[in-house]
Amino acid sequence: MRVTFLIGSSGTGKSYQAMNLASQRDIRYIIDDGLLIKENKIIAGKSAKREASRLGAVRRALFMDRQHQQKVIESLEKEKPEAIMVLGTSRKMVDIISEQLSLGEPDHVLWLEDLVSREEIELAQKIRKQEGKHVIPVPALQLKKDFSGYFLNPIKALRSLGKESGSAEHYKSVVRPTFSYKGHYTISDGVIRSLVHYSFNQFSEVQPVGRTFVQNSATGLEIQLEVRVAYGVSIPKTLEKLQQSIIDEVEGMTSLHIDQVMIHVRKFQS
Structure with a gap:
């Protein structure tokens, strides 16, 4: 060698x-x-x-x-x-x-x-x-x-x-x-939830319902949320775009790594 x-x-x-x-x-x-x-x-x-x-x-x-x-x-x-x-x-x-x-x-x-x-x-x-x-x-x-x-x-x-x-x-x-570093900083789960909800602004056909859960792990964040989806839209395509929007928003603003975004559809909206 x-x-x-x-x-x-x-x-x-x-x-x-x-x-x-x-x-x-x-x-x-x-x-x-x-x-x-x-x-x-x-x-x-x-x-x-x-x-x-x-x-x-x-x-x-x-x-x-x-x-x-x-x-x-x-x-x-x-x-x-x-x-x-x-x-x-x-x-x-x-x-x-x-x-x-x-x-x-x-x-x-x-x-x-x-x-x-x-x-x-x-x-x-x-x-x-x-x-x-x-x-x-x-x-x-x-x-x-x-x-x-x-x-x-x-x-x-x-x-x-x-x-x-x-x-x-x-x-x-x-x-x-x-x-x-000359000091430390923390980012609260509340800030993460606000960023997640901000991601919904470009998705009129999907709205959050219930609480958004943020779990910290050794490798990054796990985000879980429930939504209602407008009847007639393609659920897989829409939720994939929403997942990516959430990842881009949170990682872009905080530099925290997102392990996964779990989205559960609870109901349809007319």
Whole structure:
């Protein structure tokens, strides 16, 4: 297996640049921040950015947890990658990761400062310092459950590291880790119910009846509600549109992940 190290100080834009650099060097697998990533898809691991403390994040990124480490090793044995890139903030860090995952010595060691301009690095550092934003090189959809309730924004890298026109686009997600927050916030079930009812504004043929129930789970929200439907409309098509409207409204306003929306038809309206 061909191993490449990409090293750069914290907040300099390693994760943002990694997918384009890996593509240029024909590397399909990346180890970044506790995750094993294959072409924009998480194969194994848990993001260090979801840890509650910086110490916990460091331990997660270094695969110090035995169970976490073993799952990633098993995935590597199953995938058998021909080449892999390991990201870290120092040579010591990538050496530890390589040892923990039994990757062996690197074939190439790259320093981000030699690959991108000083202006790009300074901009990345400014965003990290002022806004607490971090990048994970996978689509936002794959992260929504792990980062439910936290800042999450999908982006496309259209140009970086001299990317040529016509090359494949790489998806990335901007998150604000738990440990970067300076406080906490909560969103009451009453607010969720209000957003659900607001979704009915564009559905004159469907009206809510009774109470809307909101259940919190480990992976997101479960919403249950009862409705009355106008006689003569297509119930499956109408309720599918209503479900999607509720999901868009609640997730768009709160960033909370919706596991499911259960709609029960109680009666018809004339």
